[in-house]
Amino acid sequence: MTKExxxxxxxxxxxxxxxENFTVGALSEELGIRKxxxxxxxxxxxxxxxxxxxxxxxxxxxxxxxxxxxxxLEENLDYLVRHWQNLVFSDDFYDYLRVLLILxxxxxxxxxxxxxISLTISGQVQIILEKSEKRADLIAPLFSSFLELKLEKALxxxxxxxxxxxxxxxxxxxxxx
Numbered sequence: 424m425t426k427e428x429x430x431x432x433x434x435x436x437x438x439x440x441x442x443e444n445f446t447v448g449a450l451s452e453e454l455g456i457r458k459x460x461x462x463x464x465x466x467x468x469x470x471x472x473x474x475x476x477x478x479x480x481x482x483x484x485x486x487x488x489x490x491x492x493x494x495x496l497e498e499n500l501d502y503l504v505r506h507w508q509n510l511v512f513s514d515d516f517y518d519y520l521r522v523l524l525i526l527x528x529x530x531x532x533x534x535x536x537x538x539x540i541s542l543t544i545s546g547q548v549q550i551i552l553e554k555s556e557k558r559a560d561l562i563a564p565l566f567s568s569f570l571e572l573k574l575e576k577a578l579x580x581x582x583x584x585x586x587x588x589x590x591x592x593x594x595x596x597x598x599x600x
Contacts, residue, residue, distance in 0.1 A: 424454060424456055424460065426464050426474070427478065428454075429450070429454065429461065429464065429465075429471070430471070430474055430475045430478045430479075431518075432450065432453060432454055433445070433450060433471050433472070433475050434475055434479070434518040434519040434522050435518045436449065436450060436453060437518075437521075437522045437525065437526075438517070438518035438519070438521040438522050438525070439518075441525060442522075442525060442526055442529075445468065446468060447461050447462070447465075447467060447468055447471070450471070472526075472530070472532075473532070475519070475522070476532050476533070476536060479516070479519040479536070480536060480539075482515060482516070483510075483516070483536075483539075483540065486510060486515070486516075487510060487540065487543055488543060488547075490502065490503060490506055490547050490550075490551075492550070492551065492554055494554075496551070496552075496555035496594065497590055497591065497594050499551040499554070499555070500548075500551060500566070500589075500590035500593065500594065501590040501591070503544075503547055503548065503551060503570075503590075504570060504586055504589045504590050505586075507544065507570065507574060507586075508574075508577070508583050508586045511574055511577060511578060511583070512577075512583050517578075520540075520578055521578055523536055523537045523540075524537075524575065524578055524579065541567070541571055544567050544570055544571060545563060545564065545567040548563045548566050548567045548570070549563040549567075552566075566593050569589070569593065570589065573586050573589060574586070
C-alpha cells in the first residue's frame with residue numbers, strides 16, 4: 424500500500440461519508456491494513472488530511488493551469504469550461520474536490536485550496552478575454568463566478584450536463600449587452 428493510495432482512498436471516504444465518519448480506524452479497515460501502518464506515514468487523522476491537501480495541490484498545479492488558446496473567443500471559453508469539467512469529473516480529482524466543498528467552511532486549508540482554484544479560473548478567463556480584446560475587467564469576474572458556481576453545483580449533484588452550454592450562453596448574453 425503506497426502513501427498515494429492511502430490519500431486517494433481518504434478523499435474517497437470523506438467525499439462519500441463526510442468528515443465526521445472519517446477516522447484512522449475506518450480508513451485502515453477500508454484499506455485492509457493495520458492502523459499502525461497508517462501511523463507509520465501519518466500522525467493521525469489531521470496528518471492524513473494535511474498530506475491529502477499537499478498531494479492534490481501538486482496534482483492540480485500540474486493539470487489545472489494548462490490551457491491552450493486559439494483566436495476564437497467562443498472556442499477558448501468552451502475549451503476552458505470543458506477543461507475544468509474534465510478536471511472536476513476525472514478519477515484523479517472528483518472525490519478531493521468534493522472534500523474541499525465539504526470542509527471549506529470548517530477547515531482553513533480546504534478554503535485556501537478552493538480559493539486557489541477560484542483564482543486559477545479567474546486568471547484563465549482574464550487571459551482569454553484579454554486575448555479577444557474584450558473588456559476583461561468587467562466581464563471576467565462575471566464569467567469566472569458563473570463557471571465556479573456551475574462547477575460547485577455539478578460537484579454536489581454529480582452531473583456535469585449543466586456545463587455544456589455555458590460558453591455559448593455567456594457569449595449570447597455578452598453580444599446582447
